[in-house]
Amino acid sequence: MMLDFMRNKVVNVAHLDSETLGVHGVLDDSIYSLEIDFKVNISDLVCSSVVGRWLRWTTPQCPQALDFLAEANGFSLAEGIDSTIHKTIGRRACRHFANLFIECAYAVREAVKMLRWQDAAKSEPGLSLKEFLERDPAVESPIPDPVEGSEVVKKSSSQAAKPSVGVVSTENEVRKAVDGFIIDLHMHTSPASPCASDSADAMIEEAKRIGLDGVCFSDHNYVWSAEAIKALREKHDFLVLRINEIVTEQGDVLVFGFYEDVQGIIRLADLKKRVEAVGGFIVAAHPFRGFLTFGADDVGLTSEKAMAREMFKWVDGVETLNGKVTATENGLAHNVAEGLGIPATGGSDAHDISTVGTYATSFSKPINNEVELLAALKEGKCHPVTYR
Numbered sequence: 001m002m003l004d005f006m007r008n009k010v011v012n013v014a015h016l017d018s019e020t021l022g023v024h025g026v027l028d029d030s031i032y033s034l035e036i037d038f039k040v041n042i043s044d045l046v047c048s049s050v051v052g053r054w055l056r057w058t059t060p061q062c063p064q065a066l067d068f069l070a071e072a073n074g075f076s077l078a079e080g081i082d083s084t085i086h087k088t089i090g091r092r093a094c095r096h097f098a099n100l101f102i103e104c105a106y107a108v109r110e111a112v113k114m115l116r117w118q119d120a121a122k123s124e125p126g127l128s129l130k131e132f133l134e135r136d137p138a139v140e141s142p143i144p145d146p147v148e149g150s151e152v153v154k155k156s157s158s159q160a161a162k163p164s165v166g167v168v169s170t171e172n173e174v175r176k177a178v179d180g181f182i183i184d185l186h187m188h189t190s191p192a193s194p195c196a197s198d199s200a201d202a203m204i205e206e207a208k209r210i211g212l213d214g215v216c217f218s219d220h221n222y223v224w225s226a227e228a229i230k231a232l233r234e235k236h237d238f239l240v241l242r243i244n245e246i247v248t249e250q251g252d253v254l255v256f257g258f259y260e261d262v263q264g265i266i267r268l269a270d271l272k273k274r275v276e277a278v279g280g281f282i283v284a285a286h287p288f289r290g291f292l293t294f295g296a297d298d299v300g301l302t303s304e305k306a307m308a309r310e311m312f313k314w315v316d317g318v319e320t321l322n323g324k325v326t327a328t329e330n331g332l333a334h335n336v337a338e339g340l341g342i343p344a345t346g347g348s349d350a351h352d353i354s355t356v357g358t359y360a361t362s363f364s365k366p367i368n369n370e371v372e373l374l375a376a377l378k379e380g381k382c383h384p385v386t387y388r
Contacts, residue, residue: 009100011107019043021111025104031289032056032096036069040108042115045077052097065094077105086197091354095197178385180362183214183239183373186254186285186319186347187356192219196351204236206353210388212360214239214367216347218254221246223261241370245285246271250311254319254347256281257374272314281377283345284315286322287336288329303335312340317377321346321384323358343377346384357388 008029014022021040033055040047052069054062071088075081082102090098117132188196189203200217207215217224217240224242233240244255248268258280262271275282288306318337321330337344346359364381367373376382
C-alpha cells in the first residue's frame with residue numbers, strides 16, 4: 001500500500017468590526033490536522049481569545065499543546081514576532097501550531113495593509129495598492145517591532161530562559177542510568193533547517209546541560225562544512241559531528257560519511273551507489289512515520305510486510321527510536337531492524353532545545369570524530385536508548 005503525502009495550509013481573516021479582525025487558520029496534511037482561531041485589534045495588532053483544536057495527531061504529547069496556546073494572548077503580530085512565536089508556542093506547545101500562527105500573523109499584516117489602502121482610497125479615488133505602499137512604506141510594519149522592555153519580550157525571555165551550561169537539573173539527571181558513550185544522532189538547527197527554531201549554539205548548550213557526550217547535526221539537505229563544525233566543537237569544548245538528512249522517494253534517510261550537497265528528492269538506489277562509493281552509511285530515519293495513522297491493522301502492515309519494503313534493500317541501519325513518532329511506529333521499526341539483523345540507532349529529531357536528547361544512541365566506546373562514528377556504526381557497536 002502506498003500513501004501519498006499532501007499538505008494544505010489555509011488562513012482566513014474576517015473584518016468583524018471597525019476595531020477587530022477574526023482569524024481562522026487550518027493546517028492539514030497526511031499526518032497532522034489542526035486549527036486555530038483568535039481575534040486581533042486592528043490598531044495595534046494585539047491578539048486575544050486564542051483557541052486551538054487538534055483534529056488528527058500522532059503522539060500523546062500533541063493534545064497537551066492546547067494548554068500552552070493561551071500564552072499567545074497579548075502578542076502583537078507586527079513584523080518581528082516570528083522568533084517570539086517559535087520560542088513560546090513552538091517550544092511550549094507545538095511547532096505545527098507555531099508555524100500556523102506565524103502564517104496567520106503574516107495574513108493579518110496583509111489584511112491591515114488592505115484596510116488602510118481602502119481607507120486612503122476613499123479620499124483618493126484611483127489610488128492603487130502599489131502606489132499606496134510605495135508612498136507610505138511604514139504600513140509594512142504598522143507598529144514598531146518588539147523591543148527590550150516591552151511586554152512581549154519580557155514574557156518570551158522568561159519562558160525561554162536557558163539554564164547555565166554544565167548544570168544538570170534533577171529532572172534531567174539521567175546520565176548515570178544510561179551506560180556507554182551517548183550521542184543524539186538526529187537533530188536540526190536554525191537556520192540550516194527551516195523547520196527548526198533554535199540555533200546550533202543553543203542546541204549544543206542544552207546537550208551539554210543534560211549530560212550528553214555528543215550530538216550530530218542532521219539538517220535537511222544541508223551539508224555543514226568541516227570548518228564550521230570544528231569551530232563549534234572548539235567554542236563549546238564538546239563533540240559535534242555532521243551528517244545529512246536526505247529526502248528520497250522511499251523516505252528520509254540519515255547519511256554518515258557522505259558530504260555531497262544533495263538537493264530535492266533523489267532515488268534511494270542511486271544515493272546508495274554514491275554513498276557506498278565513499279564508504280558511507282545510510283540509516284532509514286523514522287521509516288514508519290505517518291504509516292500507522294489509522295493503525296497497523298487498518299493498513300495491514302505486519303513486521304514481515306514492513307521488512308519487505310523497497311527502502312530496506314538500500315539502507316544499512318534503521319532508526320528505531322525517534323522523538324517525533326508514536327511508540328507503535330518506533331516498535332515496528334525495531335522489529336524490522338531486528339528481523340533484518342542490521343544496526344539500530346536512536347535520535348531525538350529535535351527542532352528546538354526542549355526535546356534534545358529525548359532519544360539517543362549509546363556506543364560501547366568513546367567517539368572522537370566522524371571516522372570513529374562511521375566505524376562504530378558499521379561494526380554495530382551501538383544501540384538506541386531512551387535518555388531524557
